[in-house]
Every structure is written in C-alpha cells, then in structure tokens.
Amino acid sequence: MSEKLKSTIKNIGIPRFVIVTMLIVIYIAAYFLKLNVPRLLSDNLVRMGMNGVLVLAMVPGILSGTGLNFGLPLGIICGILGGLLSIELQMTGIVGFLVAMMCSIPIAIIAGYFYGKLLNRVKGSEMMVGTYVGFSIVSLMCIGWLVMPFKSDAIRWPIGEGLRTTIALTDFYDKVLNDFLQFTIFGVTVPTGLLLFFFMMCLFVFLFLRTKTGMAIRATGSSNKFSKASGIDVDKSRMIATVLSTALGAIGILVYAQSYGFFQLYTAPLMMGFAAVAAILLGGASAHNAKITHVLLGVFVFQGLLLVALPVANVIFPQGNLSEVMRVIVQYGIILYALTKAGGGQ
Amino acid sequence: MGEILLQLKGISKHYGENKVLNNVSFEVEKGQIVSLLGENGAGKSTLMNILFGMPVIHSTGGFSGEIYLEGELVDISSPVKAMELGIGMVHQEFMLIPGYSVAENIKLNREVLKDNLVSKVLGKDFKTLDAKKMNSDARVALDKLEVGIEEYTKVEGLPVGYMQFIEIAREIDKKNVRLLVFDEPTAVLTESEAENLIKAMRIITQSGISIIFITHRLDEVISCTEQVTILRDGALVANKKTSDTNIVELAELMVGRKIESLKNSEENRAMEMNDIILSMKNYKVGMPGELVKGIDLNVHRGEILGIGGLAGQGKIGIANGIMGLYPASGEVLFNGETLNLNKPIESLKRKLAFVSEDRKGVGLLLDEGIDINITVTSIQVNNRFLKRYGFFTQLDLGTIRSYADGMIKMFDIRCTGPDQKTRRLSGGNQQKVCLARAITLEPEILLVSEPTRGIDIGAKKLVLDALIDLNRNKNMTIIMTSSELGELRSICDRVAIISEGKLAGILKPNDSDAKYGLMMSGKTDIPKEVM
Amino acid sequence: MSQKIKNLLVKNVVTIVFVLLCIFGIVASEQPLPFIVKELITRIGRNSFLVLSLIIPVIAGMGLNFGITIGAMAAQIVMIFAISYGATGFSGLVLCIVLSTPLAALFGYITGRVLNKTIGQEMITSMIMGFFANGLYQLLFLFLIGTVLPIGNENFLIPGGVGIVNTIDLKDNVMYAVDNVWTIKLPMFLGIFGAIGALATGYLVNKYKKSENKILRSRLFFYLGLSISTIVVAIVLQSTVNLYKLFEIPMITFAFIAVIGAFNVLIFKTKMGHDFRTVGQDKHIAHVSGINVEKRRILSIMISTILAAWGQIIFLQNLGTLNTYGSHVQISTFAIAALLIGGASVSKATVGQALLGVILFHTLFIVSPMAGKNLFGNAQVGEYFRTFIAYGVIGLSLGLHAWKTFKAQQQKDKVDIN
Structure with a gap:
C-alpha cells in the first residue's frame, strides 16, 4: 500500500503533490475561517479561464523542443497591439473582441516568424535567449507606447504624451466572454463563455497536435535525429510551433484583458511569461513534455493557490502580502525544479 | 629474456550476464612494444579499462584475476592510482585544449608551481604557475621525441599529426611512467606521420618504458612490435613472438570463428548479376x-x-x-x-x-x-x-x-x-x-x-x-x-x-x-x- | 593592414557602437561636461566592484552569473541586522563585510550545487535562482522578522511590529563610510595615477627592451603614452580655472576596486585560476586530467557571490539609502549589461572590459533622460531607452554567443569529404 502511495507520489512529482495538497488544505481552511467558499470557487474559475490561453501557449514550444517559452511577452505585446487597434477602430462588444483577435493574430504570426528564425539559430540556448527577447521587446515597446500615434481618448493620456498605463475596456469589450451564458449553481458563478472559449482553444491545440504537422512537431521535440531520419524538416516544425505559441500568447492576453477589464501597458507584461511557465509545470509538464491536461490542471491549481491563499493568509496573517510572497516562491521554485530535472547534467 | 614489467593473470570480467573477458593472461617485458590485436568487441577496451582502473569497471562489480607490476601485486582502483603506478595512456581522441600552449597542455593539471606570500598562508591552490619551468620541461619531453614544435605556440591550428606527439610528450613527461598504452594511434595519421610516430615509440622504449600498442594494421604489428597478443570474443587466442608469425596467420587468428549458417540449404543462390x-x-x-x-x-x-x-x-x-x-x-x-x-x-x-x-x-x-x-x-x-x-x-x-x-x-x-x-x-x-x-x-x-x-x-x-x-x-x-x-x-x-x-x-x-x-x-x- | 583594422572593428563592434552612442548622448543631453564627469566618478566608485564580481564564472565556463543578486541579498541581510544593532562608520562597514562573507559563501555554495545540475543552462538557472531567492528574502524580511527573529532597532519595523520597512536611511550610520575615509582632488589623483603608470611601464619597457615581441612593445609604449598624457592632463587641470579640480576621489573605494581588479588578474596566474580556465575551456578534458570539475565550478560561483556581496555593501554606502525590497533586484542586469558593453562575452571577460563597460554604460545612464527629453520632448523616453539598452545588449550578446556555439558545433560535426 505505502509502496503504491510512494510510486503515485513519484509519478505526480513531489512539488506537484505538495502544491495540490496545499490548495486543498487552503480551501478547507477557507471553509473553517468562514470565508465564502462558493465565491472563491467562482473567482477561481474566472482566473482559470482568463489565464488559461496564456498557459496553453506553452504547449507547442515545449513539444517542439524549444523548451519553456520565456519569450511569451512577445506574443502578449502583439495581442495588446491588436486590442488597441480594435479600440482605435471604435469596435465594441463581441465584435470588438473578434476584431482585436483578427488584428493581433497576423502581427503575432509575423513576430513569431522572426522569433522562430532566431530560435532556430540559437539551438540549446532557447530559454535564455527567449527570456531576453521578451525583456527587450517589452522595454522597447515602453518607448513605443510613448510615441505611437493612437488617437482614441480611451488610449491616450488626456494631457501629456503617450498612451495610458492602464486602458479600461468598460466601453469596449469588458467581460464579453465572461458574461456569455453565465449562470450560478450552488452559489458558484460559472463564466460559461470564458471557459467555453478556453476549452475550444484547448480542443483546437489538441486536434492540431494530431494532424500530420502536429505529429511532426511532436517528433521534432522528442528527437531531432529521429525526425531528420523520418524526412521531417526540423527547423520548419520548430518554426510552426513558435508561431503558434506566439499567436496563442496574443489571444491569451486578449482573453485576460477582457476578463480583467484593462490592458496594462509598459512594464506590466515583463514577468507574465514566468507565471504561465510555472502554471503548466505545476500541472505536470516538464521542459520536454506537455499535455492539454497539464494546462487545465496547472492553471486551475496555480491560480487557485494565488486567489484563495490571499484571503486565507490575510485572516491568519493580517500584516503584509503573504500570498504575493508565496506566489514568488512557488512560481520560481517550480521553474527551478523543472530546470534541474531537465538536467543537462552529466 | 628481459625483465618482466607487467603481468596479467587470469583476468575475467562480465557485465551482468555477458562475459566479455575470460581468463586472459599475458606479459609485457621492460622496453618492449607489445601489440594487442582483436576485432571490435574482442575485449581490448575492457582490458585497458581494467588496467586504468576506470570507474566503469568498478561500478559494474569489478573483475577477477591479478595484475603484477615488476613482480608486485597491485590494486588499480582508480585512474589516479593507475597514474601513480606509472601507467599512461595516449588517447585516440585528443585530450588537448586548443586555447592553451603546447607546454600548458603537456603540463595539464600537473603544472609546475612555486610558492608566493599568499600561498604560504592559503595553500596549494594559490601557488603561482612557473611558466619558465613548465616550458623547459615541455622542451625536454619534445626533444626526447625529436619533435620540432615550439613549446609556447598554441595548440589551436597545429596540424593533426603534431597533436599526437603532444599527447605522448605529456605521458613521457610524467617522471614515473613505466607503461604506455597507445590506443589506435595511427588511425588518424597519414602514412608518413604514422612512420614518425612508430619511430618515436622506438625512442621511448629505449629509456626502458614499455608500450602496449593497440592497432588493426597488421603490417604495423609485424614491423614494430616484439610480441603480439590476440584476443577473440573475450578470450586469449594466442601470445606470439612477432618474429615467429606472419600477417596471414595473424589475420586468421583474429577473425577465425565458426559460421552459424541460417540459410544452409541454398549455398550461393543464383543471382541476376546485371540487374x-x-x-x-x-x-x-x-x-x-x-x-x-x-x-x-x-x-x-x-x-x-x-x-x-x-x-x-x-x-x-x-x-x-x-x-x-x-x-x-x-x-x-x-x-x-x-x-x-x-x-x-x-x-x-x-x-x-x-x-x-x-x-x-x-x-x-x-x-x-x-x-x-x-x-x-x-x-x-x-x-x-x-x-x-x-x-x-x-x-x-x-x-x-x-x-x-x-x-x-x-x-x-x-x-x-x-x-x-x-x-x-x-x-x-x-x-x-x-x-x-x-x-x-x-x-x-x-x-x-x-x-x-x-x-x-x-x-x-x-x-x-x-x-x-x-x-x-x-x-x-x-x-x-x-x-x-x-x-x-x-x-x-x-x-x-x-x-x-x-x-x-x-x-x-x-x-x-x-x-x-x-x-x-x-x-x-x-x-x-x-x- | 586594412584587413587588420577591419577585424579589430568587427571584434569590438559592440563597444564602438556604445562609444558613439555615448558621445551622441552627451551632445544631445546638452548637459555640462563637469556634471557628467562628477556623476560618472561617483558611479564608477559605486558599481565597478559589482561588475568585477562577474569575471571568474565567465572564465570558468559558467557564463554570466545572474546569481550575483543572491550575493547582494546576503549583504543586505547582514547590513540590516548589523546596523539595527548599532554598527556605524568605517568599522561598522568592515564588520558588515566580514559577516557577509560566510553568508555569501554559503549562498554561493548552494547556487553552485544547483548549477552543477543544470550544465548548459547555467544562466537561465542562475537567473531563476535569483528570483526564487528573492521570494525567500521577502519572506524573511516581511514575515519572519518581528515574529520569529528579533531586530535591534524598532524603527526598522513596519508599524504593527512585523516586517522591515521599505527604505532604510544610511545617512547616520554607514553612508560614505568607505568613500570618506580618505579623499583627494581629481588632478592630484590623475597625477599620482599617471606617475605610477609611467614608472611601471617605464620599468617594463626597459625590461623588454630587447624582446622580439613587437605587439607587447607597442602596447607598452601605448600605455606609457597614456600615463604621460594623464600627467599632462593633471597639470593642466591644476593650473587652470575649472570645476574639475574640485572633484573628490574616494581613495579607499578606488583602492578596493584596484585590489579586486588585481585579484581578478592574479588569480589566473595561480593553480586555482588556471584550473578555472581549464574547466572553462573543456570540462571533459579537465575531468580526464584529474581536475575536480564540480568543485571548481562551485568555488568560482562562491567567489563571485562573495565579491558581489562586498560590492553591494560598497554600492549602498555610497547610495545612502537601502531599499529593502528593491536595491538588489536589478543589479545583475545592470552589472552584466555593463560588462558586455565593455566588450566581454559569455565566455570571455577581462578587468579592462569591466571598467570600460562601467564607464560607457553609466555615461549612457546619466545622459539618456535629458537626451530623451531634448530629442523627443519626453524624459521618460530616455529612461526607457536605457532599460532597453540593458536588456537589449544582454539579449544580443546571448543570442550571438548561442549562435556562434551552434555554428561551431555544426562545423565540428561537419567533416570535409572532398
């Protein structure tokens, strides 16, 4: 029995086991602290849906062998650009959201193409180079946001130069997905549209991975040598995966923003990639292997932890922002764990 | 009959179920060049790994048999121990750092050190490198091999033929070296380079160092060794004086095995030779x-x-x-x-x-x-x-x-x-x-x-x-x-x-x-x- | 000859671009030169030490040590405790340096152990290590102080009694504790500096009078010329009316930097440093020749972390405020960017490159807000620009290095068959 337990824990991985247990314990604690558990659960679902696509963006990169896509901010920037264009065009509601997607996807494909070219030239160091591509593009776009010729009052500062730090979506497509077919059961509000969209994206990626191209990407990630011997163009597979990942990053931030109600410009996207990486790792993925179930579990657990831990921690520990510190430790701890497991050691 | 330097007695080794060496014995005299001959998988590299105390041997359960050096039973438990006993190896792939000078490569991790004020307090790690002494030591070793390269040039860019000599110089620079193993040293060399190498091997043996020479070139065996040991499928096939044998016999001994025939019925099928x-x-x-x-x-x-x-x-x-x-x-x-x-x-x-x-x-x-x-x-x-x-x-x-x-x-x-x-x-x-x-x-x-x-x-x-x-x-x-x-x-x-x-x-x-x-x-x- | 010059340009393209960028920035900022020089002197004293702490791991083949942040945290932990218990002045600071050493050594040891498990991915790992350690650091100072751990001075606590306040003022205790021990005026400094340089190179010129090595000799003459012109500049500054001759040079700080610079040169003449180089050149050969590669790698990270801790202490005593949760966060980015701008790469770095890099990077730092304002009418453009420069130059350098390594590997695998 204990042998079986041990092997189960080993299969899930110790940190994952700890985190899932922690989430359950925190939920139980929340119940005993007389916090509104259904409400917390509702929020957990919302957070899952709004972050889900960003986490999903990790899947193609991992499977194609480029590793954890720390360059996600690149896709995020593309998404924000598309989102702002949609606002500039005065689009509102679901149309506004769709136009935002239409605008951002081509931008993301172009950006992803060049990013993919770069990653094909730096094989072996994709993660480090990707991180700094993300950092560089975010800091470059800080200048961009200051000088871009957007006209809309919702985007520009009313006085002074440049674009606002946060751009409210209230008049545009705030919560268009969240509110779609939303219903409440046992006090738990389910953001149907948001989850539906997230699951559809998951299904899309799932099906894509079972196409001929998807199969080629998976083979490339598993073994470059095997793929070459099977007539697969390794660089092309990696390229397609990178473009897909970047495009998903762009869509991901749009979903995030419509749920959050704001676009955050300037340095806000800088560290967003790390949270997405941590989530998928928590779900059970590694630097070489990822499944859709890892995305679903990971984003639910990670976001749940951040969300539920906050009120619980505040009750137990009134001072300071313990849950934020916990987030930092868990987020980077799990990435560090994955890196040491991925090895490279002799 | 010269003095015996190395004596292997009844060496056996198996990896799991798989017996790779079975009761192998042979001797090497002082100042002699002995050739070790065999196909791939005959057990040559396992034998050499044992001689060098490589971890792969000891992590798989060790071996049985005895090794004597100058009549003394020795326990070669690690590569470091092998080095201390005066056993050296000239690798097939070069263990040279391109960015270092010839002298620095020859003295790799055996640098000549001298004391300074700090090292007297903090120990060996802080001793300074004595570049002059390193260069002169390297010069001596290179001169012994009659190689004309300058000891202070960088290895980077030297012709391949020289690299082998630097490796050899490194081994003979070790003061206590008694036995050198050359693992297929001529494989990457041109014919004239190979001749130079064999000449150098002769020079080395004159100072009493013995050489085990692993090669597959039979004519090299005939031309430069005194003794041949042939392994096949992990077993010793023959120990021969080179003067008592010839190429044909060596070839036969190296390959010889029964043919397991699967398609016994149809010897030499008629084949459409123009298609x-x-x-x-x-x-x-x-x-x-x-x-x-x-x-x-x-x-x-x-x-x-x-x-x-x-x-x-x-x-x-x-x-x-x-x-x-x-x-x-x-x-x-x-x-x-x-x-x-x-x-x-x-x-x-x-x-x-x-x-x-x-x-x-x-x-x-x-x-x-x-x-x-x-x-x-x-x-x-x-x-x-x-x-x-x-x-x-x-x-x-x-x-x-x-x-x-x-x-x-x-x-x-x-x-x-x-x-x-x-x-x-x-x-x-x-x-x-x-x-x-x-x-x-x-x-x-x-x-x-x-x-x-x-x-x-x-x-x-x-x-x-x-x-x-x-x-x-x-x-x-x-x-x-x-x-x-x-x-x-x-x-x-x-x-x-x-x-x-x-x-x-x-x-x-x-x-x-x-x-x-x-x-x-x-x-x-x-x-x-x-x- | 023209080929030679071309090669030289290509090799130093990053540095040359930044020299031009600095000149352009100085002109565009329209700031008075004395102001820039004064700021620069301060910033050289403040930052050089940290940049120098990066060199050993680079040579040992572990790349740019983003984990120097962890050393900085060690320094800040020690400083906060020591100052809260009344450490002041030069002796207080020396105490901090002494106490931070074992802590930084421990942190460096742990970092080194982790990095040995992620060979080939050291840089990303050391960066994530830094972020992770920052979480633990916050846990320590926000929640454990006042609950589990005591602190010597109640004023350091957030009202409510748990956690350390955001900023700690160092004015009354250790600010300028090193800088102000001994200062001399700039012309004097240049004069002494030039004189020592001239004497030293003069001696060497004499020694190598008959040497065949032309490169060495021309280089010596270059240094000799440089030293003499430094003396000339010193005399001119002293004898004319200008602002420069009022600038104070913090001699002890600069001496510290000189000592660590010398350490970074001399270490590679010892057995330990030579081993670092060997490991950095080829781990496998180092291992086969009997060097304990893992231990050497850990040691190089430990030294780097300790130097970073000392560097952070010097940085903070000059800055005068300790931002509990922020002072350490960006130091690895800025130090690494400076090193790379000076012409270093992921696998090569020298003391000269470090110092040149500090000068260029911080010149850019000083002038870019004003330059941004004058060029774009917005000072923020300049501020974002310098952040972009920091990230961009690191990204570029990493990319180039990875590309070169990848190419070299391809080249190695390719065999000429014709």
Missing part, C-alpha cells in the same frame, strides 16, 4: 568517426549485401549517407536514376528504408507508443494513416492501432499493448519496432545497420530470420551493415569489406578466415597462398 538496383560511384560520406572516402559499389536486385569492417573504418557511413543523414557526395544511381543525396525525404520517398545502428537516438521516439513509432515515418512520407477534412488532417488512430497490432503479432513484439512507450521495451523488442517501422514504408531496398547489437540470442535469431523472410518472400533487397562477421557470413550473398573509408574487396560468405582478416586490416595485396 543493378543501386550503384555508387566515387561515393563519399562525411560522417564523423565513420568517414567514407570514395567507394564504387553495386547492389544487385534481390540480394542481401553485407557490409563489414572494423569500427571507425566507414562501413556505418555508407547507409547513413544514402539516407541523407550525413553529408554525402558522388554519384548514386537508384533503379538507374540519380538519387539526390543529402535529402532524407527524397530517399524515403524513393522507397529506401533504414534501420539505424543508433537505435535509441535515430531509431525510436522513446516517449511515444509502439503504434506511433511504427507509423510516424509513413505518415510524414507517404501520408498514410491520415484522415482528410479539407485542409485539415487527423491521424487515423483506429487504423494506426490495428496496424500496430498486426505488426506486434507478426514480429512477436513482447509488450503490454500498442500504446506502450518504446523506452520500456527490451533491446530486442525495440529493434523489432524499428524493423516494423522500416517495412511499413514498403521499401525496395532495406538498409539495416547493426541489427543485432545489444540484443539477446533469441531475438537475434528472430531478427535475422525476419530479414531473410523479407528478402525471399517480399523481394526486398537488403543492405546489412554489421560488426559481426559471423552474422554477415551466415545470411548475406556477398560481403563488402570496408577499410579506411575504402572498399577493400567483396568476399563470398564461405571465403577463408584469413582473407576476411587481411581485408579488414586494410591489406589489399593479399598473399597468393591465401587466395
């Missing part, structure tokens, strides 16, 4: 460690062609080049039409299939199931096992599964089911998956490299039987590359022997051992009495 399916002209392949340096070879439709030779001679490169996995050049005609080299997809589409010698690296997706492994190449190359929905394709999982089930039955792959990950399969079953994947491509020519390496006897027979079956009943032409001569001679119609990247000759399975041995060691002028 050439694949022809190579001036064919070269840049596969590191297995260079093919220009070969003319024809493959007949319907035959099983064997490609044999020693490791590192280029036999492995031939199939890899045909499949586009390593850069190749020259003219290759397939069914009379030019085959575009360096494009794997072209080779696959033209119905060539390959079972790689690198089973785990090239042959399998270790983290995918058997079903995916068998079908993935056909999916990519021939669009098989796919359902189409307009632009969108989907894997036809039902067909893939049932097809895999069929293959599992056909090859008797022992597994829990078609979705079992190939990482968890045994070597033999993995090989069967590779074979299944290759024949799923329905090839005209099947290229198989080292099909039985690392798999057990039962699986070996099954794999070889399967090859014969494919050849006889499915009319596949098979090119089989193998280090196991016995295996080649048992199922092939012809065996091409590759030596130093060139075709040494084509032999019949029932040609004599001596012929095989001589050809493998690169002798093309085979003495008459053997022919």
